[in-house]
Amino acid sequence: MRAPATAPQRTEHDLLGERDVPAGAYYGVHTLRAVENFPLTGTPVGVHTALVVALACVKQAAALANRDLGLLDHGRADAIVRACGEIRAGRLHDAFVVDVLQGGAGTSTNMNANEVIANRALELLGHPRGDYDELHPLEHVNLSQSTNDAYPTAVRIALQTGAGELRDGLTGLADAFSVKAAAFAPVVKMGRTQLQDAVPMTLGQEFGAFAATVREDVERLAEAGRLLLEINLGGTAIGTGLNAPDRYAGTVCAHLREVTGLPLRTAPDLVEATWDVGAFVQLSGVLKRIAVKLSKICNDLRLLSSGPRTGLGEINLPPVQAGSSIMPGKVNPVIPEAVNQVAYRVIGHDTTVTLAAEAGQLQLNAFEPVIAHSLLDSLALLTRACATLTERCVTGITANPDHLRSNVDRAIGTVTALNPVIGYTAATGVAAEALATGRSIRALVLERALLTEEQLDRLLSPENLAFATGAPQTP
Structure with a gap:
């Protein structure tokens, strides 16, 4: 039998020597070694589309700045810019193959970007891939840069993109809760504290609170995003700007603002900005906050919909799939359960970010x-979770108003409204007897001649209790 044909190769060299790289690959020897060195998660950096696009933005801005400052000729600069434009448009992302977890502070990701851009630029200039005498990944694509300023800048831009998408997702979820709050405004129910009956409210108020707490974090996320606008591009290796020409930092930042449309600014102290990851910690904390709040809401939705016959049964979640392989007719709250699990993942990521940020050393x-x-990953998970919770759960929630009103009529917590008139001691006696006998608060108060029918009608009106003075009726 004929031996299988060997795939065409090209030979590249680096600090450690020569290696054969597939002739058709856009990546080069540095990427090849990184793939071999970091077989960790099996997840290539290319899955983070926003990061790949951000790297292309940084390299495009650098090429334009180097051209403006006379360090890069127009032909090479234009080819690099065109290659970066293709990547920003979604091409070649499958060539970003290094693992998301890697040693070297992001060097492998930066090398991967340099090589892909260089080889595509070579094609645009009419040269074969790997012809680095004509256009070099490091001499030209990485000119005036270090991984230590190019990579963190790209990460900040990518996080801006992800944060914007999550803000949209949170806004959509808050809007969906607001719609339900308006629909449920007339539905009176009992509120609960510590899982015990408290005082009346409306289901609209409960859902309005969901809307408000979600909407709060849209602004918290925007605040965290503003910290990411300060970049260290131009600081090169440790923030001193070694090997970058005068005026480079300002020039490249101006180009990057134009390329990204973001109001980026150069950090006032590039040495500090090169090692400081405080903005990442701040964002991570906000994402954990969002995760915790979403998980709490999902816990409430599962509790309120528990049953259907022996639970709280106050609301109905839309049925989206069969709930059991053995119990016919069972439907589970699978959408809130899934969002709970997203929250747990995000909380774990926050711990990872905290430890990694603390572990930084020197410059x-x-x-x-x-x-x-x-x-x-947290941004993407939360964005998808918001969309899923909105579309497959919240918009389809219905209420059981008759059941809710019946709970209010039987509740002992309504006696709280009588405290200012009959006093705490008398109210406690009424509540204790009602609990022991099953009789209503109204009947016992009348029997003891503590109030008149008219006074009770006014004080124990569920609508009056739910819309107490100063409490907003709509979210």
């Missing part, structure tokens, strides 16, 4: 790859 934090992956 650089070597652990930015795991910080970036954790944050980008």
